[in-house]
Structure formats: C-alpha cells, structure tokens
Amino acid sequence: MTLPSKGYSSLHGDGGSDIAGQVREQQARLAARLEGIDQILLTAGGKGGVGKSTVATNLAVTLARAGTQVGLLDADLEGATAARMLGATGMHARLGSGGVLPAEVHGIRVMSSDLLRPGELTPLNWPGLEDGAPVVGSAARATIVREFLADTAWGKLDHLVVDLPPGIDLSFLPACLGPQAGMVVVTLPNTVSLRVVSRATTVASAAGIRVLGLAVNMAYVPCEHCGNRISLSDNGAVNTASELLGLPVLATLPWDAAVAAGAELGVPAVLHEGAANHAYATLASRIMEVLG
Amino acid sequence: MKFLCMACEEAMSFEDAAGPNEGSVTVVFRCKHCGAGVALLTNPAETRLIQALGVKVGGRTVEPGAFETTGALLGTGTAISWTSEAEERLKRVPEFVRPMVRAAIERLAVTKGATEVTVEHVVAAGHSLGPGP
Numbered sequence: 001m002t003l004p005s006k007g008y009s010s011l012h013g014d015g016g017s018d019i020a021g022q023v024r025e026q027q028a029r030l031a032a033r034l035e036g037i038d039q040i041l042l043t044a045g046g047k048g049g050v051g052k053s054t055v056a057t058n059l060a061v062t063l064a065r066a067g068t069q070v071g072l073l074d075a076d077l078e079g080a081t082a083a084r085m086l087g088a089t090g091m092h093a094r095l096g097s098g099g100v101l102p103a104e105v106h107g108i109r110v111m112s113s114d115l116l117r118p119g120e121l122t123p124l125n126w127p128g129l130e131d132g133a134p135v136v137g138s139a140a141r142a143t144i145v146r147e148f149l150a151d152t153a154w155g156k157l158d159h160l161v162v163d164l165p166p167g168i169d170l171s172f173l174p175a176c177l178g179p180q181a182g183m184v185v186v187t188l189p190n191t192v193s194l195r196v197v198s199r200a201t202t203v204a205s206a207a208g209i210r211v212l213g214l215a216v217n218m219a220y221v222p223c224e225h226c227g228n229r230i231s232l233s234d235n236g237a238v239n240t241a242s243e244l245l246g247l248p249v250l251a252t253l254p255w256d257a258a259v260a261a262g263a264e265l266g267v268p269a270v271l272h273e274g275a276a277n278h279a280y281a282t283l284a285s286r287i288m289e290v291l292g
Numbered sequence: 293m294k295f296l297c298m299a300c301e302e303a304m305s306f307e308d309a310a311g312p313n314e315g316s317v318t319v320v321f322r323c324k325h326c327g328a329g330v331a332l333l334t335n336p337a338e339t340r341l342i343q344a345l346g347v348k349v350g351g352r353t354v355e356p357g358a359f360e361t362t363g364a365l366l367g368t369g370t371a372i373s374w375t376s377e378a379e380e381r382l383k384r385v386p387e388f389v390r391p392m393v394r395a396a397i398e399r400l401a402v403t404k405g406a407t408e409v410t411v412e413h414v415v416a417a418g419h420s421l422g423p424g425p
Contacts (some may be wrong), residue, residue: 006301011294015321016306022347093359095372095407100358116362136337139344144362147346151358 030150030174033099037071037157039291040177042209045186046196048166051217052076052186054263055253055283056163057085059184061268062280064107068158071102074112075145075172076165083112087266091115099153106268111152113144142172149174168200170207178208182291184250184283185211187241189219189233194241201245211247212290214238215283219252222275229254248290251283295330297323304330309350312339319349357402372398374409381414393417 014020034040043056056072064070074082083089083103091103093115102109154160162181164170183204187193201211216238220229232255242249254275262269262276269276295304304321307329311317315336322329334342342349346361374382378397385393397417401409 004296004298004301006296008294011296011303013303014294015304017347017349017351019347022352026346095358095402097407116359136340136344139341140361140365143344143346144365147359147362151362 046200083114213250218255
C-alpha cells in the first residue's frame, strides 16, 4: 500500500465543520456567563452519602441570608436532590431572553436536572447506556454541566454553589472553572470517608481547583436539653487528616433531626434558629476567611 | 478527523450531512480537484458521541439554542413556556401523541427565537407535521 505523503497537520482546516471553532465558541459562551459570577464554591466529598447536597443547600441559604446574591447548580445529574431540598419541587425551568431562567427559592437561583423533568418521578432519558458506550455518557455529562453553567440566566452572583456528584472524577467540569473555583470537601468524621477525601483533594489540585478545607458533617448530636455536643467523631482521624492534607477544618456540622427533616420537607434547617443555623454560619464565615 | 484525497493529495471538503436515520449519520466529503467523494457513516454510538459533544458536523449556520444539547440528550425538550391559547389548541391532538407533538412544536418555536409557544407556532407546526391541531 502506498501511503500519502501528507499527514494530518499538513492539511489546513477540517474540511468545513470547524469543530475546533465550535468548541472555542462553546468556551467563549461559558466564559461570558462566568464573568458575572464572583466565586464558585464546589461541594465535593468523594464518597456518597456524606451529605454534600445537604451542605450545599444549607450553605447556599446561609450565604443568601447574609445578603449576597447566590446561585445553586446541582451537577449530580442522575441523583439530583438539591432543588427538592430547597423546596423547588413543581417548579420548571423556563426559557427567557437571556437564557434558561433558574427557579428562585429562598433568595437562591437554582438550576437542576430536576427542573427539566416532566414529572417528579420521571427518570431522565440518559444517553449511552443503551449503546453500551460509557464514553458517550462521560461526554454527555460534561456537555450538560457546561450548558447548565453557560446557558442559565444566573445574572450577577456573588457565589455559585455547585453540588458535585459522588466520586472523585472531576473531568466533567470545564477546565476554565479552576481560577474561580474553591472546593469545600464534605466528609464524615471517620477514617473510611477521610481516605476518599485524600484522593479527592489530589484530583482537585491536579485540576487546578483550590481546596478550601474540610466540612466535617454529622460530627455531633446537639443535646436538645442543654445544647451540649455529643460527639460522633473520631477527632483523632479528623485532625490527622487535616494535618496530612494541609487543609483546615472549616466547620463541624451536626447530625440534627432538624436537618434531616428540613431536607425531606424542602425547608432548609438553617432557616430556623438552632445548632445547624450556627454551624453553617461558622462554615460560611470560615470559607470567606480562607478565600481572603 | 480529516479526509485526504489520495489521488490529488489534497484535503477533501465537507459537502453534505444527513441523519440521524436509524441512529446513523451520513457525512459526505469531496475533493474539489478531482470530484472524488467519500461518505462517512457513523454507528449509533458514534452518532450519540457527536451529539454529546454539542457540535454540528458541517458547521453551524445558527447559534446554538440554550440547553440545546441538554434537551436533546435528556429527552426533555426545550424549557419553553406556552400561552394558554396554545395549550388549548394542543388539546386537539390525540393524547397518546401529544408529548411528541409538543416537543416538535417547541423545537419549531425555539428555532424561530421565541421564548414562549403561541398558537401561531402550533399552527405552523401542524402544517409541517401534516394534519395536525
């Protein structure tokens, strides 16, 4: 067989599709939207079930109650819960002149795949599974998150809280988020969870995302009589992880029946006076301190 | 990916694209010098991958709509509101095909730059879909 003398780089253009140009336009559209957002706060945890969505929603409400402009993006496409936790059930995203209008609840602008479902229990028509092509699912996830960021009419925001899905893979996040993003790593106060945290922070740092610190969830139960804290935490493991990772403990958060009930009812616990309210105020304050 | 005409050793240019049809997209490239053509045929997984990247083979003539790829991938249609008159008009469509017709009408409205579906969109979609509402 005679091979051609010209190679890929010898040919100018791509025949007319200008795929590279289309990708540049996608990135430019995203960058234009992100210009209106001062700070992106990612809630991550590595392990599932540590309370990322609970932390994301209560943190967002706390920041909004402090008078800042706040958005919340639920990037957990299949397991979206943040909209429901905020009480945004029954709301649907609508198209406006400046993009897709987010739902507004408790002073927070919310975008979630939940808002795109025709019915609350209707599963999304997730691509790729029927083709047996996992790469399609990965590309789809990245595109959907990019469109959620770029096409939602967020307006001017002081903070955009992004609730990440479980796991340590961040490849679906646009690379341009790095400089604007800070990650709050949510963990349980035990060795099992903290080991995954270590892996998650390594991945985040490699992606150019600044890791702000640890939010230790379900760390204590507040006594309903005297207000004292009944510790559920292995303080030794938390302190060791904090030292080894070089990350501050931003706050310890309670395992509080009010928090669980709030999530069920769509009324975040921080809206009421109590242990959660104070703990999340501490978390928000420490985040702002670390950001400087 | 690029296509090289082996006879002319020149890049082939995009000519046309069709589909998806049964999950496959056909993309035709042709050599401007000798006229030789090649058709790229994608399998369903490759078609989905192109869709998942949010790019158009052959380039774009219009800017992508908001949540364009999201709506297509998740089967949710576009996030567009309807006037009450348009909703009433849609009720003339048999219930079992109404979701599909609704999605088609919304796509038509979005391509026209609308942020709300009106009766005019419903009627226009009816003309393009055949006997309709």
